[in-house]
Amino acid sequence: MNKTEYLTKLTNELGHMPYGDVKDIIGSIEEHFEEGMNEGRSEEEIAESLGDPKELAAEFKDGVKFKQIMKKRKMSDNFKGPDGRGRIFVVVFNAFVGIEMWLILLAAIVAAFMFLAGDAGIAGVIVAAIVMGKITEFLVPFIFLVLTLVCIAVFLVVLLILGIKYYIKGLKAYIRWNKNVWNYGLGED
Amino acid sequence: MCVLALLEKSDSYGYDLAGSLARKVEVADGTVYPILRKLASEGVVSTYLQESQNGPPRKYYHLTDAGRNKLNAEREEWIKFCGEVNEILEGETGGKADE
Numbered sequence A: 001m002n003k004t005e006y007l008t009k010l011t012n013e014l015g016h017m018p019y020g021d022v023k024d025i026i027g028s029i030e031e032h033f034e035e036g037m038n039e040g041r042s043e044e045e046i047a048e049s050l051g052d053p054k055e056l057a058a059e060f061k062d063g064v065k066f067k068q069i070m071k072k073r074k075m076s077d078n079f080k081g082p083d084g085r086g087r088i089f090v091v092v093f094n095a096f097v098g099i100e101m102w103l104i105l106l107a108a109i110v111a112a113f114m115f116l117a118g119d120a121g122i123a124g125v126i127v128a129a130i131v132m133g134k135i136t137e138f139l140v141p142f143i144f145l146v147l148t149l150v151c152i153a154v155f156l157v158v159l160l161i162l163g164i165k166y167y168i169k170g171l172k173a174y175i176r177w178n179k180n181v182w183n184y185g186l187g188e189d
Numbered sequence B: 001m002c003v004l005a006l007l008e009k010s011d012s013y014g015y016d017l018a019g020s021l022a023r024k025v026e027v028a029d030g031t032v033y034p035i036l037r038k039l040a041s042e043g044v045v046s047t048y049l050q051e052s053q054n055g056p057p058r059k060y061y062h063l064t065d066a067g068r069n070k071l072n073a074e075r076e077e078w079i080k081f082c083g084e085v086n087e088i089l090e091g092e093t094g095g096k097a098d099e
Helices: A003-014 A019-038 A043-050 A053-077 A084-131 A137-184 B002-009 B014-024 B029-042 B065-094
Strands: B045-050 B058-063
Touching: A003 A019, A003 A043, A003 A053, A019 A043, A019 B014, A019 B029, A019 B058, A043 B029, A053 B029, A084 A137, B002 B014, B002 B029, B002 B058, B002 B065, B014 B029, B014 B058, B029 B045, B029 B058, B058 B065
Parallel strands: none
Antiparallel strands: B045 B058
């Protein structure tokens, strides 16, 4: 593993850490590489001695977790019963914006699946016609239509795979955010 | 604690600390960085940048007064603990020979 690969892997493993922290960490590891290379060591050698980037990231995240625990403890110290405004906000926001937003996204995904199913149906009919040897002048434009549809379908499948992945990710983050507001209020004060 | 002890002698930078630590204890070179970060966030070490003859400026770590106090307290505790463990171990080997 060379320097770039190591730093990329470390950045990925650090994941959701604030940008400033990641920049700081990557900076110090980059400095480590440069010092080592000044001594004539190879990038691979230095990466090897630094240890698994995944484990290193976990150690960095432990420090962050510690900070978060302290912050949470501080929050719960100030915490005098559930924040009424926070809870009202969660209910109102979900009723008027949140749930609708996720339903619309879900509907878009379902619609895409239905389009794919319809596409497959038309393609099936055409293929069946060809197999049975019933190619007529009438069918030729339809074949072009199906080819276009297949292209759109392939594009849609890619989009769907990405879409579903981010939909689930987003939904999880959204639920977490709701929980936080519900438990700790909006955190304005 | 080991990192604090290394910094007690003189200020140092990450690469040097990683080397000194990895030479004595069997840990990966990278391990020192999360420790330094945590120590910095606790305020027991402070950092400053200093130019080096060749290459980029180095981030130096300095033991603060709070760090010195922490180190002394931990060192005392560690030495006491080791003494107690040694007593137990020596007591067992030198004592009854039934097991």
